[in-house]
Amino acid sequence: MAFSKFLSRQKPPAPSSAALADPAHNDLRGDGERIYLVSMASYPNYGDELIARTWLRYLAEVKPAAEVWLDCRHPASASVLFRGDHPHLTTTDTLFRVLDLASQEWEQRSITDIVTDLGSPLFDLQIAEMNRATTLHLLGGGFLNSQWPQNLGLLEGMRASVAVSGARLIATGQGLMPDAGANFANFEHVSVRDRESSELASVDQSLDDAFLGLTRAGTPLGDVNEVVVCVQSDAVDEKSFEGFLDTVESALEDPALAHARLTYVEALPGADYRGYEALSRRGVNFGRFVPFSEFWTEPFRFAPGQFWITSRFHHHLVAASRGARGFALVDSGEYYATKHGSLIELGSGWLPVHPGEALPAVADTHGQHGFDEAHSQKRREADALYRNS
Incomplete structure (x- = not known):
């Protein structure tokens, strides 16, 4: 035995x-x-x-x-x-x-x-x-x-x-x-x-539990001063991953992003670094790479003047709550379509982008509306469970 x-x-x-x-x-x-x-x-x-x-x-x-x-x-x-x-x-x-x-x-x-x-x-x-x-x-x-x-x-x-x-x-x-x-x-x-x-x-x-910790939303700015990118390679197939990379390259050609600094951030160490490596090989010159360790401990500053291009759901949630606009990279499966769709329905102001589809214009995105009430609603749920129980 x-x-x-x-x-x-x-x-x-x-x-x-x-x-x-x-x-x-x-x-x-x-x-x-x-x-x-x-x-x-x-x-x-x-x-x-x-x-x-x-x-x-x-x-x-x-x-x-x-x-x-x-x-x-x-x-x-x-x-x-x-x-x-x-x-x-x-x-x-x-x-x-x-x-x-x-x-x-x-x-x-x-x-x-x-x-x-x-x-x-x-x-x-x-x-x-x-x-x-x-x-x-x-x-x-x-x-x-x-x-x-x-x-x-x-x-x-x-x-x-x-x-x-x-x-x-x-x-x-x-x-x-x-x-x-x-x-x-x-x-x-x-x-x-x-x-x-x-x-x-x-x-x-x-609502997602992360809404419990949000602070009051920021106000979107007219001009974009920073583009923040994160392309995951986990939980998506290889075709979607390559399609996401194509989308990022195409999105960066939008005149509204021409003078913004480029930043790449990790949500999942390693799996997200692969996107940074691949885009860098394609000639995208990021001024800054933020590893998860720094993203978690600094912490990273989400800001209204940012435009995000990311497949990560909680980037979408938190960045939109701070007034940032963005594109949500979505593959053909139900998992991410449902997650990002819930935030868009709530009023994130972001637009979903699927690999191979025509890109919307950056100008077509908007700042969030409704996230402040979402925070209040989540707080009421938590208080009912712990403060008032």
Whole structure:
């Protein structure tokens, strides 16, 4: 029997009564709240990191005494990315380890069995800590869909945990397209960020979680003083990637952009750098390259005088909120068409551009309208969940 298989089969003895009586083992911080966030943050990828930071800083404001746990794929990375965002933050990878174990061919137990009955000595203590949460909260993003169907296991694992703890179970800002049959049974609160997801989940359309952290919008300027570009190579096919590069080259020929400085920014390290390399080889001379590390820590200044050409959804969301105009690069799939479409419907003022299609003029784009109300709406949702609960 393989050693890893042996470890998963050994069921530990029940905790002793002495251990259960130990105040250090049982007491929760502050008023007894343990808020357990589940997130795709920590890869890193700007959008997921932005959502996690937004909620951590909000909770630092309204729940400063609570324990806050962030369950993500790379907890060591998260401990650096979100250092200082909440005074009592612990990072872990518990649910993701459960999913990995349950996916092994030799593992006969379900996600529910592992979370409920333990028996995985390498991380039983982690599961026990999750099962002591008072709130389990699935943070938003676009990861519960047919592109990454394995992530649906997070829902099963969270349901199993609250069956043990009795915790409140909530999800916010979810994007469910392309549909993979995400099941939110037993969730007390669910919000989704686009019209198509609202139809799938049979809930009212809400907003992306990043709207919670936005400040008042900037005012668009008539002249563009900076063009900001980001072309991703992940989650799109090669034909779309090359088409995006063609679009950027064509867009830069617009007279409205002739005298603007050129900047390239990363949202996902590596995957976005490829776009910078390819455009540079084509002769596009960027005056500045901003790696994710600088984009995250400086932080980068979104401004009204910018014109963005990007495939990244959260670039679109944040830049538009600050008054920047832009083109959203959209491939033929449902995933990005739905995401960018939700912002355009909301009033971002940006225009979608598909590879191979005729380019609109920069002058046809506009500044946002409606994002201030979106921030207020998202704040009301958060307050109902945490300040007024």
